[in-house]
Amino acid sequence: xxxxxxxxxxxxxxxxxxxxxxxxxxxxxxxxxxxxxxxxxxxxxxxxxxxxxxxxxxxxxxxxxxxxxxxxxxxxxxxxxxxxxxxxxxxxxxxxxxxxxxxxxxxxxxxxxxxxxxxxxxxxxxxxxxxxxxxxxxxxxxxxxxxxxxxxxxxxxxxxxxxxxxxxxxxxxxxxxxxxxxxxxxxxxxxxxxxxxxxxxxxxxxxxxxxxxxxxxxxxxxxxxxxxxxxxxxxxxxxxxxxxxxx
Amino acid sequence: xxxxxxxxxxxxxxxxxxxxxxxxxxxxxxxxxxxxxxxxxxxxxxxxxxxxxxxxxxxxxxxxxxxxxxxxxxxxxxxxxxxxxxxxxxxxxxxxxxxxxxxxxxxxxxxxxxxxxxxxxxxxxxxxxxxxxxxxxxxxxxxxxxxxxxxxxxxxxxxxxxxxxxxxxxxxxxxxxxxxxxxxxxxxxxxxxxxxxxxxxxxxxxxxxxxxxxxxxxxxxxxxxxxxxxxxxxxxxxxxxxxxxxxxxxxxxxxxxxxxxxxxxxxxxxxx
Numbered sequence: 001x002x003x004x005x006x007x008x009x010x011x012x013x014x015x016x017x018x019x020x021x022x023x024x025x026x027x028x029x030x031x032x033x034x035x036x037x038x039x040x041x042x043x044x045x046x047x048x049x050x051x052x053x054x055x056x057x058x059x060x061x062x063x064x065x066x067x068x069x070x071x072x073x074x075x076x077x078x079x080x081x082x083x084x085x086x087x088x089x090x091x092x093x094x095x096x097x098x099x100x101x102x103x104x105x106x107x108x109x110x111x112x113x114x115x116x117x118x119x120x121x122x123x124x125x126x127x128x129x130x131x132x133x134x135x136x137x138x139x140x141x142x143x144x145x146x147x148x149x150x151x152x153x154x155x156x157x158x159x160x161x162x163x164x165x166x167x168x169x170x171x172x173x174x175x176x177x178x179x180x181x182x183x184x185x186x187x188x189x190x191x192x193x194x195x196x197x198x199x200x201x202x203x204x205x206x207x208x209x210x211x212x213x214x215x216x217x218x219x220x221x222x223x224x225x226x227x228x229x230x231x232x233x234x235x236x237x238x239x240x241x242x243x244x245x246x247x
Numbered sequence: 248x249x250x251x252x253x254x255x256x257x258x259x260x261x262x263x264x265x266x267x268x269x270x271x272x273x274x275x276x277x278x279x280x281x282x283x284x285x286x287x288x289x290x291x292x293x294x295x296x297x298x299x300x301x302x303x304x305x306x307x308x309x310x311x312x313x314x315x316x317x318x319x320x321x322x323x324x325x326x327x328x329x330x331x332x333x334x335x336x337x338x339x340x341x342x343x344x345x346x347x348x349x350x351x352x353x354x355x356x357x358x359x360x361x362x363x364x365x366x367x368x369x370x371x372x373x374x375x376x377x378x379x380x381x382x383x384x385x386x387x388x389x390x391x392x393x394x395x396x397x398x399x400x401x402x403x404x405x406x407x408x409x410x411x412x413x414x415x416x417x418x419x420x421x422x423x424x425x426x427x428x429x430x431x432x433x434x435x436x437x438x439x440x441x442x443x444x445x446x447x448x449x450x451x452x453x454x455x456x457x458x459x460x461x462x463x464x465x466x467x468x469x470x471x472x473x474x475x476x477x478x479x480x481x482x483x484x485x486x487x488x489x490x491x492x493x494x495x496x497x498x499x500x501x502x503x504x505x506x507x508x509x510x511x512x513x514x515x516x517x518x519x
Contacts, residue, residue, distance in 0.1 A: 168466050210430070210431070214490070217490035220488065231469070232475035233499075233500075234466060234467055234504065236499075240490055241491075243493040246426045
C-alpha cells in the first residue's frame with residue numbers, strides 16, 4: 001500500500017473529489033480526518049469508512065477550526081503527514097457584476113483557507129519529520145475563461161503561487177507542497193454548469209480527451225503527490241484536465 | 248484485505264534507452280523495472296543490447312516479464328522493427344516511454360554544428376520517430392495509449408547546456424502538440440522534466456563535491472534518483488492518469504519553483 005502509516009487531513013472531504021480521496025487514502029493504508037462544513041454528509045462518509053476515518057467540522061476560513069482539525073488528527077491517530085487543501089467554491093460572473101462581498105467570500109474560502117490550513121499543519125508535519133501538502137487549484141488558476149469569474153480565477157491563481165512559496169519555505173524540513181489543477185470534473189460543485197446542455201457541450205468541445213473528468217481522475221494524482229513515490233517532487237503543478245491547457 | 252491489483256495489469260510497454268549508460272540505475276532502467284513490477288510486459292530497447300540485458304536480469308529476478316531488443320532510435324527502420332517486435336512478442340502496445348538521451352554542453356558559439364545536430368537527433372528526433380511508428384500499433388491495440396517523454400528542467404531554464412536545453416525544450420513542445428493531435432484516439436502524451444537527479448548519464452562528470460552541490464541546489468536538498476523519475480513515469484503510464492495529457496511534470500525537488508536568482512550561481516559554474 002502506498003500510504004501505510006500516514007495520517008491525512010482532507011478539507012472539503014464530505015463529497016466530490018475530497019470524498020473520493022478519503023476513501024482512496026484509507027484503501028492505501030492511511031488514516032483520514034475528513035473536514036467539511038457539510039456535517040451530515042461528512043459524518044456519513046466517515047462512518048462508512050470506519051475506524052480509519054473521522055469527521056470534524058471544518059470551516060476553512062476559521063483558524064480555530066483548523067487548529068481543532070489538526071488536534072483531532074494528532075489526538076486520534078498520533079501525527080499528521082498529509083494535508084489536502086481541497087475545499088473550494090465556484091463562482092460565475094464578470095468583473096462588473098462581481099461585488100466586494102462576492103470577491104471576499106471566494107477569496108476567503110479558496111485562497112485564505114489554503115493559507116490557514118497550511119499554517120496549521122506545518123508544526124505537526126515538522127514534528128513528524130516531513131509531510132506532503134496538496135493544494136487543489138484549478139486549470140482556471142493557469143488560463144483565463146470568460147465563463148468563470150474574477151474571484152474564482154484569482155483565488156485559484158493565488159493557490160498556485162502560494163504553493164510555490166510554501167514549497168520553497170519548508171522544503172528544507174522535508175515538507176513538500178504541490179498544486180493540482182483539475183479541469184472540469186463531474187462533482188456537485190459543477191452541477192449547475194453541467195445541467196445546461198449547451199454549456200456542457202462547449203466545455204467538452206474544449207477538452208481534447210473529449211469528456212469531463214471524474215473525481216477519481218483527480219484523486220489518483222493527489223495520491224501520487226501524497227505518497228513517497230513523489231518524494232523528489234515539490235512546487236510542481238500537476239495538471240489533470242484532459243489536455244485542455246496543452247492546446 | 249484483498250491484494251492490490253497491479254497498476255499496469257495487462258499492459259505492454261516499450262521503453263527506449265532501457266539500459267543504463269554505466270553502473271547504477273538510469274531513468275529507463277528504473278521505469279522498466281517499475282512497469283514490470285506493476286504487471287506490464289516490457290520490451291527493453293537499447294542501442295547497446297547488453298545494457299538492456301542488465302535491466303532484463305533485474306526484472307526476471309523479480310519474476311517480471313520482459314525481453315530485450317537492440318535498436319538505434321535515430322533510424323526509422325529500427326523504430327519500426329521495435330514497434331513490430333512488441334506486437335509480435337506481446338500482441339499489443341499500450342505504453343511508450345522515451346528515455347533515449349545524451350548530454351551536450353556549451354554555448355551556441357562553442358558548439359559545433361555536428362554536435363548540435365547530434366543532440367537534436369538523439370534527444371528529439373528519436374521521440375518523433377519512435378512515436379510515429381508506435382502510435383498506429385497503439386490504435387490497432389484498441390485501448391488508447393500512453394506516451395511518456397523524458398525531458399529536463401534544462402528545457403525550461405538556462406542550464407549551461409544550451410544545445411541540450413534546446414533539444415529538451417523541443418521535447419516539451421513536441422509533447423504538447425502530440426497530446427492535442429492524438430487525444431481523439433485516447434493516446435495520452437506527457438513529459439517529465441527531471442531536475443538534478445544522479446544517474447549513470449551524469450555520473451562521469453560528477454565527483455563528491457559536485458554531487459553535494461547539486462543536492463543542495465534545490466529546495467528539498469535531497470539527491471534525486473532515477474526512481475523518482477520512474478515513479479512519475481509509472482503514474483503517467485497507468486490508468487490512474489487516464490485524464491492527464493499534455494502536461495509537463497517537473498520532478499526537481501522544487502528547483503524550478505524558486506526564483507531564478509537562486510539558480511544563477513550554479514548556472515555560472517562551468518563545471519556544473
